[in-house]
Amino acid sequence: MTHTYVLQNLQVTTGEKVDIIIRGNQIQHITNAGQGAAPTAYDYSGCYVSKGWIDLHVHANKKLEPYGDELDLIGVQQGVTTVVDAGSCGADSVSDLFPTTDSAKTNLLAFLNVSTIGLQRIDELSNLDWLKEAALLETIAVHPTKIVGLKVRMSKSVVKDSGIRPLQIARSWAKRTSLPLMVHIGSGPPDITDILPQLEKGDIITHFLNGKANNLFSEDGQPLPELLSAINRGVRLDVGHGTASFSFQVAEYAKKHAIQPFSISSDIYRGNRQNGPVYSLADVASKFLLLGYSLPQVIDAVTLLPAQAIGRPELGQLKTGTTADLTLFEVRPSQQMLTDSEGKTRTAKQMIHTVGVIKNGEIITS
Structure with a gap:
């Protein structure tokens, strides 16, 4: 039996909030947050998706x-x-x-x-x-x-x-x-x-x-x-x-x-x-x-x-009908020191942290 689930309350980088319904290894539907329905739901409030x-x-x-x-x-x-x-x-x-x-x-x-x-x-x-x-x-x-x-x-x-x-x-x-x-x-x-x-x-x-x-x-x-x-x-x-x-x-x-x-x-x-x-x-x-x-x-x-x-x-391309390969991530406030290849440093005010991926429909956490 093909597994169907919905990822709820995700945000794309342009600001819109979406629900993504995944069936098997495909993106079945992308809709406005709160409108996606499936037998299993996972709430990803606060996370970005790409x-x-x-x-x-x-x-x-x-x-x-x-x-x-x-x-x-x-x-x-x-x-x-x-x-x-x-x-x-x-x-x-x-x-x-x-x-x-x-x-x-x-x-x-x-x-x-x-x-x-x-x-x-x-x-x-x-x-x-x-x-x-x-x-x-x-x-x-x-x-x-x-x-x-x-x-x-x-x-x-x-x-x-x-x-x-x-x-x-x-x-x-x-x-x-x-x-x-x-x-x-x-x-x-x-x-x-x-x-x-x-x-x-x-x-x-x-x-x-x-x-x-x-x-x-x-x-x-x-x-x-x-x-x-x-x-x-x-x-x-x-x-x-x-x-x-x-x-x-x-x-x-x-x-x-x-x-x-x-x-x-x-x-x-x-x-x-x-x-x-x-x-x-x-x-x-x-x-x-x-x-x-x-x-x-x-x-x-x-x-x-x-x-x-x-x-x-x-x-x-994040769109309906494509393979359900997605990255879930957060952008968090930070004071992290970052170093280049020459040993020079800069202090980041925010860092990207990956939460996990959807790979061929499977949820894999980072």
Whole structure:
């Protein structure tokens, strides 16, 4: 027998209060608060609701050290219903990411590392022999519903003497497969002004608020002309906070110039979940409330917009007839100290706390 229940007195980010009736694993109806009826009712007065959060940049291969973690620990147990692994695995090891049987409840998608070895080494683009087009195409063909893009890490420690060539190869493969390219930026060379012109509409720059010398802003806080040109042609900006890739100062430069993240993501893995400065996607999102972004802007950046970036718009739409993947959360007054990737701090006046998720119709508390 299909279970039907109602979540009562929830609030969406624009202020309306709603009841949501769920039947099986589908949203059956969304109505004004107080008007929803079902055999079982759960009162969530004081809670917000959104479509299930999407973390566009995680590392979810539990076999990898240090860049790995248990899927549900960075997913449903933190209020996130879908995570997108950002290049942990290449063609050689993607079976580690997508085992044939998995009891995890979190939805897992992935950007495939263009290097066959993935993050088995941290210099995976230093040898161009590890970039094998046939292996990449075969892997995508085996996992067409799971692989949503390609990942290339363009920083000095990764490419070493390969220069810009891995990006050029990855860009051609992205075009051939009609998949977006997620490009990690960090320390140079390659210089950021050589990387940005290679990117096309729908590609994603991750770590765009990093404070390293090779970042997207000048020393006096002005956005690089190449960045503005990339934005104008439809390149998307992803936070990818991580251990070393988010600076409050650079984020303040971006806010001043109305350059806002397309997606807020964590770059979470075991170490920065347990020891900071990431902890959770909710903590990262709270930093953007602190920076002055509105709650609707912040929640769109963990639902609607990342869903669009990976070509799965239904994952980001809170509406009748869609899968019952929801995130329930509160915004609480706070005096919590938040730390960026450079050890700089700011004090948050409010924090986002996840209460739980509805995943395929099942209620899972955080």
